[in-house]
Amino acid sequence: MADVAILVNRVYAGAEQGLWRAGAERTSADEICRLTLAGEIAVARLEGRLVACVRVQHLDDMTGEFGMLAADPDHRGIGIGRELVHFAEQGCKNYGLAVMQLEVLFPREWSHPSKEFLATWYSRIGYRKVRTGAIDESYPHLAPLLATPCDFVVYNKGLR
Numbered sequence: 001m002a003d004v005a006i007l008v009n010r011v012y013a014g015a016e017q018g019l020w021r022a023g024a025e026r027t028s029a030d031e032i033c034r035l036t037l038a039g040e041i042a043v044a045r046l047e048g049r050l051v052a053c054v055r056v057q058h059l060d061d062m063t064g065e066f067g068m069l070a071a072d073p074d075h076r077g078i079g080i081g082r083e084l085v086h087f088a089e090q091g092c093k094n095y096g097l098a099v100m101q102l103e104v105l106f107p108r109e110w111s112h113p114s115k116e117f118l119a120t121w122y123s124r125i126g127y128r129k130v131r132t133g134a135i136d137e138s139y140p141h142l143a144p145l146l147a148t149p150c151d152f153v154v155y156n157k158g159l160r
């Protein structure tokens, strides 16, 4: 569990640089342990080495959501991220869910290169922006940890 938490925190520290105050971490070994026991964590390995992970959950009878998608920077651009998204989609589709959803955090007043990459990448793999929410309204406990005003954008894709 600790290696998954370390990967997620390392990847997000780069991908969300400037968004969070010093000391804020995306996850912890305890949280990964709880999510793994709930069956929500999938990982990708290359020759036994952990290189990527994703969290998949069922939000309701219709909707799945994935998050905590993180690929090791040394193994990017070779399709691991796309395969993990595909794995998440297939699992939810096989379970009978109709829609896959995800949320991306964007700084409100400036452009973050990782987030711009994600917006293009998710659109290329079939996701459409459905709404924007203010983080202080939906996740008030996270708002004090932000270093800059942020919004989250919800994307979804039909699975049928």
Ligand SMILES: CC(C)(COP(=O)(O)OP(=O)(O)OC[C@H]1O[C@@H](n2cnc3c(N)ncnc32)[C@H](O)[C@@H]1OP(=O)(O)O)[C@@H](O)C(=O)NCCC(=O)NCCS
Pocket (backbone or CB within 6 Å): 011, 012, 015, 067, 068, 069, 070, 071, 072, 075, 076, 077, 078, 079, 080, 081, 082, 083, 102, 103, 104, 105, 114, 118, 121, 124
């Ligand atoms: C999003 C993320 C998981 C994608 O992982 P990945 O394994 O690199 O993804 P893929 O290889 O499947 O796709 C990357 C695409 O960018 C292209 N690419 C080209 N050069 C690249 C490079 N140096 N690095 C990354 N991608 C590159 C790939 O060719 C690929 O294009 P395609 O979709 O047309 O095939 C990864 O960038 C990441 O961990 N980002 C930081 C965390 C994050 O933002 N997570 C999402 C939060 S919502």
